[in-house]
Amino acid sequence: MPVQSTLGGRATSEQTTVGRLVDDYMFRHINLDVPDWYINPDHKALLGSAEGASICAATPLTYAPGLLDVLQADTPPSPNFFMTTPTVDGKSWAVYAALLTKDGCDPALYIGSGTDALCGHRKRVAVYHDKENRMLPCYVRALYDGGFDLAHVGLLCWAPIPSPEMVQRARLRFLAVEGTLTNLFFSVIPTCMDDFWADIVPWCREDVVWRSTNSHTALQEGVGDGLNLSEEQLRRREDDRKRRSKERSKKAYVKNTQAMRAQYDLERARDIDAFRLKKRIQAASWTAKNRPKAREGWARGKKKALAERRFYCETCQRVFADSSKLARHNKSTLHKNKSEGVPPTAKALERQAYSARVIADRTFHCAPCNQLFNCASRLEAHNSTRKHLDKHAAVIASQQIS
Numbered sequence: 001m002p003v004q005s006t007l008g009g010r011a012t013s014e015q016t017t018v019g020r021l022v023d024d025y026m027f028r029h030i031n032l033d034v035p036d037w038y039i040n041p042d043h044k045a046l047l048g049s050a051e052g053a054s055i056c057a058a059t060p061l062t063y064a065p066g067l068l069d070v071l072q073a074d075t076p077p078s079p080n081f082f083m084t085t086p087t088v089d090g091k092s093w094a095v096y097a098a099l100l101t102k103d104g105c106d107p108a109l110y111i112g113s114g115t116d117a118l119c120g121h122r123k124r125v126a127v128y129h130d131k132e133n134r135m136l137p138c139y140v141r142a143l144y145d146g147g148f149d150l151a152h153v154g155l156l157c158w159a160p161i162p163s164p165e166m167v168q169r170a171r172l173r174f175l176a177v178e179g180t181l182t183n184l185f186f187s188v189i190p191t192c193m194d195d196f197w198a199d200i201v202p203w204c205r206e207d208v209v210w211r212s213t214n215s216h217t218a219l220q221e222g223v224g225d226g227l228n229l230s231e232e233q234l235r236r237r238e239d240d241r242k243r244r245s246k247e248r249s250k251k252a253y254v255k256n257t258q259a260m261r262a263q264y265d266l267e268r269a270r271d272i273d274a275f276r277l278k279k280r281i282q283a284a285s286w287t288a289k290n291r292p293k294a295r296e297g298w299a300r301g302k303k304k305a306l307a308e309r310r311f312y313c314e315t316c317q318r319v320f321a322d323s324s325k326l327a328r329h330n331k332s333t334l335h336k337n338k339s340e341g342v343p344p345t346a347k348a349l350e351r352q353a354y355s356a357r358v359i360a361d362r363t364f365h366c367a368p369c370n371q372l373f374n375c376a377s378r379l380e381a382h383n384s385t386r387k388h389l390d391k392h393a394a395v396i397a398s399q400q401i402s
């Protein structure tokens with residue numbers, strides 16, 4: 001008899017029903033009388049044993065909305081169903097469906113699972129967004145090469161990452177669910193073995209309109225030798241794996257940084273002018289592509305420089321936001337006179353008084369940017385800056401909304 005998965009107290013009745021239905025199909029698959037190479041006997045041995053219930057309980061699956069209706073319908077869903085499958089934030093394991101499309105061609109369906117013990121499903125699912133990725137399944141890659149695009153990749157079901165001692169067993173359970181769903185939806189390519197399960201699935205291969213993209217069913221796969229280890233051994237093994245993975249990425253990071261540093265020094269030593277020019281071009285192109293980020297960075301830098309008084313004129317006791325403003329100030333008559341002890345002229349005093357007055361009166365104030373200027377020409381120059389125009393447009397837009 002099928003072992004039912006435990007779905008937890010929060011599960012709705014729809015979730016319970018779809019969970020039972022999928023488990024029922026899963027157990028019908030793993031109980032098939034087929035060669036061991038076609039359906040790994042570990043599935044039957046473990047999931048079908050008394051332990052099966054606890055393995056299923058370790059992976060309380062949540063199913064995609066609408067999956068129950070789909071599985072209970074007389075005919076397979078339209079490909080649009082696979083456009084509605086959700087993405088799930090946070091770390092979880094999942095069985096996902098990727099729909100690939102190309103104008104004038106039938107769409108293609110791939111079903112897979114992501115069960116990384118550390119990162120969950122996200123790294124696996126991200127592979128489909130990169131047409132050059134080495135980890136793409138072979139038929140998906142071939143379709144990408146033939147002009148197909150990813151229309152959507154979403155989840156059919158998911159569960160929290162299991163505890164280290166349950167990882168291997170839970171992975172077996174995921175493979176079984178994945179294999180069951182690849183057969184139910186005929187995302188697996190046709191083979192002579194179809195006859196073994198054609199009678200237990202609800203639809204016929206001829207009824208589906210998408211191309212099959214899975215090269216084999218996940219039911220063929222096993223999870224290696226981990227099933228015979230004790231819980232303690234499994235936990236230790238998983239801890240080891242985590243530690244090694246951390247060490248590896250740390251080493252790679254250090255190596256990368258060192259290599260980059262060496263390359264940087266080499267280029268610099270070879271031709272300092274060319275190097276500086278290259279860096280300036282790189283910076284300018286980055287800024288052009290990341291205007292808002294760059295602006296934020298500048299504002300932060302200015303604020304910090306002001307707070308730390310990095311660009312400070314001792315003589316005039318004034319702080320500046322950046323080196324160019326300080327340099328301009330150092331060239332000014334005001335600064336030169338002060339440092340040489342020349343008393344300010346009547347005209348200079350008059351200008352200073354004027355500046356102080358218009359600042360106090362907020363005569364030249366830009367409301368959208370909340371910025372003060374000490375003369376009309378500065379305000380006018382400001383009014384034609386991109387920053388001001390963006391702010392101004394944002395204010396008008398918000399007024400139109402409200």
Ligand SMILES: [Zn+2]
Nearest residue numbers: 313315316335
């Ligand atoms: Zn000065």
Ligand SMILES: [Zn+2]
Nearest residue numbers: 366368369388
């Ligand atoms: Zn402004």
